[in-house]
Amino acid sequence: xxxxxxxxxxxxxxxxxxxxxxxxPIFTDDADRRxxxxxxxxxxxxxxxxxxxxxxxxxxxxxxxxxxxxxGMPKMMQQVGRxxxxxxxDRVSRSGTLFEGRYxxxxxxTERYLLACMVYIELNPVxxxxxxxxxxxxxxxxxxxxxxxPSPLVTPHPHFFTLGNTPFAREQSYLxxxxxxxxxxxxxxxxxxxLRNHGLGDASFIEKLELQTxxxxxxxxxxxxxxxxxxxxxxxxxx
Numbered sequence: 508x509x510x511x512x513x514x515x516x517x518x519x520x521x522x523x524x525x526x527x528x529x530x531x532p533i534f535t536d537d538a539d540r541r542x543x544x545x546x547x548x549x550x551x552x553x554x555x556x557x558x559x560x561x562x563x564x565x566x567x568x569x570x571x572x573x574x575x576x577x578x579g580m581p582k583m584m585q586q587v588g589r590x591x592x593x594x595x596x597d598r599v600s601r602s603g604t605l606f607e608g609r610y611x612x613x614x615x616x617t618e619r620y621l622l623a624c625m626v627y628i629e630l631n632p633v634x635x636x637x638x639x640x641x642x643x644x645x646x647x648x649x650x651x652x653x654x655x656x657p658s659p660l661v662t663p664h665p666h667f668f669t670l671g672n673t674p675f676a677r678e679q680s681y682l683x684x685x686x687x688x689x690x691x692x693x694x695x696x697x698x699x700x701x702l703r704n705h706g707l708g709d710a711s712f713i714e715k716l717e718l719q720t721x722x723x724x725x726x727x728x729x730x731x732x733x734x735x736x737x738x739x740x741x742x743x744x745x746x
Contacts, residue, residue, distance in 0.1 A: 515578070515581060516720075517577045521612045522612065522613045522697065523570040523612045524701050524702065525588070525606055526567040528604050528605060528606060533565070540563050544563070554579040554586070555574065557572060558571070562628050562631045564635065570628075571628060573664065592606070616707060620708060621666045622666070624707070629649040630685065632647065641653075652681055654678055
């Protein structure tokens with residue numbers, strides 16, 4: 508069966524997952540991780556892709572990005588993938604593929620799911636049992652948003668600024684969302700939607716995208732997500 512064309516629209520936000528082939532590790536040490544961050548910074552600037560959140564897990568990478576052009580995101584990922592595989596293969600004296608084919612992506616309805624995706628990404632190390640709190644994991648954007656260590660790779664999405672009128676208010680509001688976490692249904696929706704290259708949003712958002720792109724972008728049941736974080740994301744605001 509032919510693969511569905513990838514949905515890439517300029518100015519929209521995407522959650523991306525790039526996994527190791529057969530779930531094999533894609534990082535052997537911190538030098539590999541530093542190289543990945545360097546390549547992402549270079550390629551994101553070259554191809555005009557803003558990175559809002561990230562996490563580097565042992566065998567996969569999550570990114571939350573907004574490309575300025577329709578070509579920017581695939582070009583960035585292609586450039587990073589090629590350069591990183593060369594680096595990795597040279598370091599460990601191997602050859603062949605490293606990543607599991609094309610990256611997976613979901614176009615995100617920012618006013619509904621941007622903050623949920625940020626929380627999802629930064630809680631990955633906690634769900635994997637690597638740390639008990641995301642601040643203890645060095646290879647994610649959480650340190651940037653928790654004001655622990657600024658990252659040149661990270662630029663907050665404009666919707667992030669709805670969390671408060673001051674940097675401190677936004678930081679505290681976001682950290683509370685991370686502390687609250689996600690329901691299992693929210694985690695499952697974000698995971699499945701991204702792995703299927705669908706749209707992540709409410710029914711009206713998805714229907715408009717399907718009409719615009721002529722692509723099938725709605726997995727499973729339609730409707731509003733449930734759980735405490737979903738209501739917080741639409742109602743909570745610190746002034």
